[in-house]
Amino acid sequence: MKATVYKGDKTFSVIEKEIEAPQAGEVRIKVAYCGVCGTDVHIYHGMMDQRVSIPQIIGHEMSGVIDAIGEGVTGFSVGEKVTVRPLDNRLQAESDKGFGHIAKKLKFIGIDSPGAMQQYWNVQAFTLHKLNEETDLKLAALVEPLSVACHDVRRGRLVKGETAVVLGG
Structure with missing residues (x-):
């Protein structure tokens, strides 16, 4: 299969990589679409080289179809359309302020x-x-950035009739 790898110094390469069987607790997704986030652009510019393990396959705004299911996974079936919430909070003992996405x-x-x-x-x-x-899987690749925007609107406590300005991406 093909994969796009960030190699540092504003360089990406398309490589051939073996398709891996999903491990216990995992699913394998046939990726349909993957967006380019502002974070991915920061990675390209080298602004996150201290965090990213180079070489690294990046990308998190995506949609796809379940292709295989690992041992112990329930509630999902091969062929189902999915997107990924790209947060892994398994290392935290307790979430900060009661939110699983803040740790x-x-x-x-x-x-x-x-x-x-x-x-x-x-x-x-x-x-x-x-x-x-x-x-539509093309639109579904936008679920993650849309969820961030919805979260921001909720945090801003906007109500019908109010006006807001969004600056930047």
Whole structure:
């Protein structure tokens, strides 16, 4: 299979890589689409080289279809459309402020571990979100950035009729 690898110094390479069987607790996703996040651009510019293990497959804004299921995974089936919540909080003893996405030891999948810029991607099943069968996978790759925007609107406590300005990406 093909995978895109960040090699540092503003360099990516497309490589051939073996398709791996999913381990216990994992699923293998046939990636349909993978977006390029602002974080991925920062990686390209070398701004995260101290964090990214080079060489690294990056990418986390994605959609795809479950291709294989590892031992112990329940609630998912081969052929289901999914997207990934790219947060791995397994190393934290207790989340900060009661939120699983705020933690000192939080790992970001696609930055701290291999990401979705590959044809097949093995991820922990707990990160998956099922999509409706009729969901357009091209649009589904935008679920993660859309969820961030929704979270920001909720935190801003905007109500109908108010106006907000969004600056930047």
